[in-house]
Amino acid sequence: MSALETAALTLGYGGSYVIEDLNLEIPEGRITVLVGSNGCGKSTLLRSLARLLKPVSGGILLDGDLVGSLSTKEIARRLAILPQGPIAPEGLTVSQLVKQGRYPHQSWLKQWSKEDEDVVQQALEATGLMDFAERTVDSLSGGQRQRAWIAMTLAQKTNIILLDEPTTYLDMTHQIDILDLLFELNEQENRTVVMVLHDLNLACRYAHHIVALYDKKIYAQGKPEDIVNARMVKDVFQMNCDIAEDPLFGTPMCIPHGKGRRINSKKQQSVLA
Structure with missing residues (x-):
């Protein structure tokens, strides 16, 4: 499907x-x-x-x-997108950013609710950001910042x-x-x-x-x-490359033919075997 x-x-x-x-x-x-x-x-x-x-x-x-x-709101209720290199306004906290994910579910008749608050908390917990909720997004490390944006997409509940x-x-x-x-x-x-x-x-x-x-x-x-x-x-x-089996996951692993330091052919054969 x-x-x-x-x-x-x-x-x-x-x-x-x-x-x-x-x-x-x-x-x-x-x-x-x-x-x-x-x-x-x-x-x-x-x-x-x-x-x-x-x-x-x-x-x-x-x-x-x-x-x-x-409609744009209908799409946002069913699909979330995180573009490359998103930028948050200066001074915006993680909690405020994640709350933006609930915007598609708001209307004149349906304002901020306990359900919205619960969804935001769940998104923060899922991404390990509960302790960073009141930190500003621009004060986070790259990995933490990316998690904050993912938390926002999770809050959309798509x-x-x-x-x-x-x-x-x-x-x-x-x-x-x-x-x-x-x-x-x-x-x-x-x-x-x-x-x-x-x-x-x-x-x-x-x-x-x-x-x-x-x-x-x-x-x-x-x-x-x-x-x-x-x-x-x-x-x-x-x-050009060789394809081996990832020793941990069993998935294809690409080994590029580069011009860096070479290993001898016997060792190469043992690695690829």
């Missing part, structure tokens, strides 16, 4: 197409990761799924409804969460923390997660479904173990 899908979708800027005639189905209740080289249209596609970018042609369906026919490169600018520890958090949300709450990642190995570890974009279209999609191979990496990223 598809939570989000596109039909003959074409996207572009100023007459130049980035995505062309794309048919894509995002599986419900799974983690889908968009991968591809810089400029291939990953972020553009993600933005269009949230109706932040109008298609040149084609359509996008959200739970079977055309996105273009829905079944679908879109994230554009949520691990960018984070160190290795915080990258894993953020991805573990998203994985747990999917496992425990069955949230549909769609994100753009640059690190193919992390994509393979965390994704149930990978979509590789190349030349304005889908080059391949499916389970990581079914589509990630040396030929795919060569064609999509223009990089």
Whole structure:
């Protein structure tokens, strides 16, 4: 079953197409990761799924409804998006930021309620930010700040969460923390997660479904173990590599052919065996 899908979708800027005639189905209740080289249209596609970018042609369906026919508030009740590098107003506290996620559920008839307060507290707890609720967002570390933004998207209480490169600018520890958090949300709450990642190995570890974009279209999609191979990496990223099995997760692990310090062939063979 598809939570989000596109039909003959074409996207572009100023007459130049980035995505062309794309048919894509995002599986419900799974983690889908968009991968591809810089400029291939990953972020553009993600933005269009949230109706932040109008298609040149084609359509996008959200739970079977055309996105273009829905109001902005209705979309925000059903889908949350975290763009790359969001910026909070100076002096805004974590609690105030997370409360913004409840805006789509407010109206003249339905003002702030105990339910809203409970949802905000749950989002803070889920992201480990209860002790930082009264801290200003700009005083947090990069990883804590990213968690605060994710808490805001959680407060929207949508079944679908879109994230554009949520691990960018984070160190290795915080990258894993953020991805573990998203994985747990999917496992425990069955949230549909769609994100753009640059690190193919992390994509393979965390994704149930990978979509590789190349030349304005889908080059391949499916389970990581079914589509990630040396030929795919060569064609999509223009990089030679070997594919081994991740020793911890059993998922595909890309080992690039670089020009750094070489290891001897016997050791290389033992590592890849």
